[in-house]
Amino acid sequence: MDKTIKNLTIKLLTTAEELESVREFWQKHNQHPYSDFEYFALSSQIEKRFIQPYVFVLYQNDEPVTLLAAALRSSEIKWRFGYLPLFKSKVKSIDVSYRGIYGDLSEENCNLLVKALLDTLKTGKADMCFFDHLRIDSPFYKAVKRIPKWRSRDNADYENPHWTLFLENSFEIFYKTRSKNTKSNIRKYRNRMIKNFGDDLRLEFYTKLKDIPSAVENIETVAQKTYQRSLGAGFLNNEETLVKWEFLAKKNRLFNAVLFIKEKPIAYWDWILYNGVAFSIATGYDPEYHYYHPGHYLLIACIEYFCNAPNCDMIDYGFGEAQYKRMLGSEMWLESPVSIFAPNLKGLKLKLMKMLTIGTSQSIISILEKLGLLGFIKKLWRKKLSSK
Structure with a gap:
C-alpha cells in the first residue's frame, strides 16, 4: 500500500x-x-x-x-x-x-x-x-x-496509571526521599521477613545465559501458585519465553530476581534492562507467605541493586494500578488500551x-x-x- x-x-x-x-x-x-x-x-x-x-x-x-x-x-x-x-x-x-x-x-x-x-x-x-x-x-x-x-x-x-521511579545514586538517598509512611512500611516488611526467617532468606539475580534453566525452574515454582497464572498472565513457562530470554541474556538485558527461604523460592520479579531503564515485566509470590509481603521485600532489594548499578537511571513499573507503585514511584501519567x-x-x-x-x-x-x-x-x- x-x-x-x-x-x-x-x-x-x-x-x-x-x-x-x-x-x-x-x-x-x-x-x-x-x-x-x-x-x-x-x-x-x-x-x-x-x-x-x-x-x-x-x-x-x-x-x-x-x-x-x-x-x-x-x-x-x-x-x-x-x-x-x-x-x-x-x-x-x-x-x-x-x-x-x-x-x-x-x-x-x-x-x-x-x-x-x-x-x-x-x-x-x-x-x-x-x-x-x-x-x-x-x-x-x-x-x-x-x-x-x-x-x-x-x-x-x-x-490506567503508569508509574516510573527516577533512581538516586544510592539506596540511602532513595530512602531519605520517601514519605514517612513509605519509610515505615519499608522497615516494617523488611523486619517482619528478617525476624521470621533470618539467615534462611536468600536472593538470587539471574542475568546470564547459563542462569536461564535455574531461573525458569525457580520462577515456575512460584508462578504456578499465583492468581496471575489463572488469568494467563505473569511468567509463562513456554518456548517463546525461553527463546526471548536467551536473546535478552546475549544482549545483557536479562534480569530475573528470586527470593528464597532456604532452598524454597517464594517470590520472583522479572525485569528487562534497556537504555538505562529497568522495565518491570512480571512478578508474583507464593500466597502461603502473603502475610510477610515477600514481593515488597524483593522489590526493595531490586531497587537497592539498581541504585548501585552504574548504567541504570530509572525503573519503569509499567501500566496498572498498584499500591507499591504509588509508594515507590516518582512520576505518573495516564494511558489507555484502545x-x-x-x-x-x-x-x-x-x-x-x-x-x-x-x-x-x-x-x-x-x-x-x-x-x-x-x-x-x-x-x-x-x-x-x-x-x-
Whole structure:
C-alpha cells in the first residue's frame, strides 16, 4: 500500500527485507524493549500467532519521518467481567507495539496514520487494530478517539496509571526521599521477613545465559501458585519465553530476581534492562507467605541493586494500578488500551462485546472504588484464583 498525500507518502511494510530499510530510523527513536527492532524481528519468527509485520511509515522526500510498528496476528480475545471469564473471540488483529509510534507525531501525521489503519480495516484483512496503551495526552490517542466513526470507535477504553521511579545514586538517598509512611512500611516488611526467617532468606539475580534453566525452574515454582497464572498472565513457562530470554541474556538485558527461604523460592520479579531503564515485566509470590509481603521485600532489594548499578537511571513499573507503585514511584501519567474496529459486522460485534464486558466492568469498578470496597473485592478474587 503506497499512498501520497500532499508531500507525504504512506507505505505499508510487511516483509523482513522491507523492514531493514527503516532499521536505523526505528532504532534511533525506540525507547522500549518490546518495540526494539531486533526483538520485534525475533517475535515475528517465534510467535505462533504472528502472521506478518504490518509497519506503516510516512516518508517525506524519500526519508522516513514517522513510523508505526505493528504486526498482524491471529488472536483469541478472552472476554472477562473483572476476573470472571465469560467467552472467547477469534480475531485477526493489527497489534501496535507498545510505545511503537515514532518520529514526527504532528496532528497531521497522526491523522494520516489513523486513516491508513482505517483504510486497511475496510479491506477486511483484519477485524480490529489494538493499541496496547497509548498516553491519553498524546496526539495519536486523540486522533484514534476523534477520527473513526461510531461503529469503528472504541467507546469502552479506560484510563490506567503508569508509574516510573527516577533512581538516586544510592539506596540511602532513595530512602531519605520517601514519605514517612513509605519509610515505615519499608522497615516494617523488611523486619517482619528478617525476624521470621533470618539467615534462611536468600536472593538470587539471574542475568546470564547459563542462569536461564535455574531461573525458569525457580520462577515456575512460584508462578504456578499465583492468581496471575489463572488469568494467563505473569511468567509463562513456554518456548517463546525461553527463546526471548536467551536473546535478552546475549544482549545483557536479562534480569530475573528470586527470593528464597532456604532452598524454597517464594517470590520472583522479572525485569528487562534497556537504555538505562529497568522495565518491570512480571512478578508474583507464593500466597502461603502473603502475610510477610515477600514481593515488597524483593522489590526493595531490586531497587537497592539498581541504585548501585552504574548504567541504570530509572525503573519503569509499567501500566496498572498498584499500591507499591504509588509508594515507590516518582512520576505518573495516564494511558489507555484502545482499539479501532473494522467497519463491518464482525467489527461491530467486537465493539459491542467490549462495551458489554470491559465497559460494564469499569463502571462497576468505579462504583466500588468510590465506596472503598475495590481493594477488598480484588483480594477476595485473587485469593480464589490462587487456590485453583
